[in-house]
Amino acid sequence: xxxxxxxxxxxxxxxxxxxxxxxxxxxxxxxxxxxxxxxxxxxxxxxxxxxxxxxxxxxxxxxxxxxxxxxxxxxxxxxxxxxxxxxxxxxxxxxxxxxxxxxxxxxxxxxxx
Amino acid sequence: xxxxxxxxxxxxxxxxxxxxxxxxxxxxxxxxxxxxxxxxxxxxxxxxxxxxxxxxxxxxxxxxxxxxxxxxxxxxxxxxxxxxxxxxxxxxxxxxxxxxxxxxxxxxxxxxx
Numbered sequence: 001x002x003x004x005x006x007x008x009x010x011x012x013x014x015x016x017x018x019x020x021x022x023x024x025x026x027x028x029x030x031x032x033x034x035x036x037x038x039x040x041x042x043x044x045x046x047x048x049x050x051x052x053x054x055x056x057x058x059x060x061x062x063x064x065x066x067x068x069x070x071x072x073x074x075x076x077x078x079x080x081x082x083x084x085x086x087x088x089x090x091x092x093x094x095x096x097x098x099x100x101x102x103x104x105x106x107x108x109x110x111x112x113x
Numbered sequence: 114x115x116x117x118x119x120x121x122x123x124x125x126x127x128x129x130x131x132x133x134x135x136x137x138x139x140x141x142x143x144x145x146x147x148x149x150x151x152x153x154x155x156x157x158x159x160x161x162x163x164x165x166x167x168x169x170x171x172x173x174x175x176x177x178x179x180x181x182x183x184x185x186x187x188x189x190x191x192x193x194x195x196x197x198x199x200x201x202x203x204x205x206x207x208x209x210x211x212x213x214x215x216x217x218x219x220x221x222x223x224x225x226x
Contacts (some may be wrong), residue, residue, distance in 0.1 A: 032212050043117070043203055043217035051212065090156065098210040099169040100146060103156040 002027045002093045006104035014112050019063075019078040021107045023091030026072065032094035033074045034101065035065055039087045047089075050074060061085070086111045115140065117206050117218035125224045131192040134221045138185050138206030144168075145187040146215065147179060150201040159202075162187055163209075191223075199225045 007022040025031055032051050036044040048059025055067040065076045074091060088108050092101040118137045126132050138145050147159040158171040162181035179189040185206075191198055201222050205215040 036217075041219075043219045044205075045217070046214050049214065092156075094210075094212055095158075095169070097169055098212045099144070099161045099163070100158040100171065101148075101156075101205075101215060102158070103148075105155045 002031070002095050002102045004091050004093050004102055004104035006089075006091050006107050008107055009105065010108045010110070012110040012112065013081045015083055016080050019076070019081045019085065019109065021076040021089050021091075021109065023065075023074045023076065023104060024072050025074060025091070025093045027093055027096075029096050032098070033065075033067060034092045034094075035059065035063070035074075035076050036090045036092060036103075037087050038090065038106075044090065047076070081109075081111045083111050083113065085109060117204055117216050119202075119204050119218040119221050121221060122219065123222045123224075125226065126194050127226050128194055128196060130194050131190060132194060132223060133188055133190045134202055134204075134223075136187045136189075136204030136206075136218060138187070138204075139216055142206035142208055142216070143185055144207045144209055144213075145181055145185060146205045146207075147187070147189050148203045148205065149173075150203055150220070151199075156203070159189065194225045196225050199223060 003026045005024045034049045035047040050067045058064045091104040144163045146161040161169040176192045181187045201220045203220045204218045207213045207215045
């Protein structure tokens, strides 16, 4: 069965610092992986996704993630944090049938000036 | 292109009542999924509909049900509400499956008193 583990429920960084949000997955089939962001009182917005092909995936707002099959990881990074990046981030894997997303518990990112 | 819309945005009910939530997907999208988001359990998949047929169902009791209409609009119903049903209910639409990008609506915040 598919599952997702996000390490660290809360990450704090200074503005301009590197952002690293960790995600490990378990999947019995080649995974389709996603990172979503949620701002307060809003729905989820897709940052990026990995399906097949290039393992380094670039997304919106300067975020990127690297799929590492050997480590079953899909960590999200951004070279320089901005105050507007403060939000909750969710890693997700598509289920085996491809008709549902299985989410991690989420990581709240705080950015201080 | 208009995004996913959900109505109502906020709802207050009492235990034992039933509630119906509505979701209008992005035009042309045929897959609609529902998720429940709570602080304790995080984001959990409820069910997914495609062309008026339920293709997948999460691990929720039978009090939770849904349907999809020929225009792809979807409704979910919760009968005999319990305090634990208080949550943000998110609807997501995609062109075909979760392998494609899922676009999320803003959610309906349900409070059960």
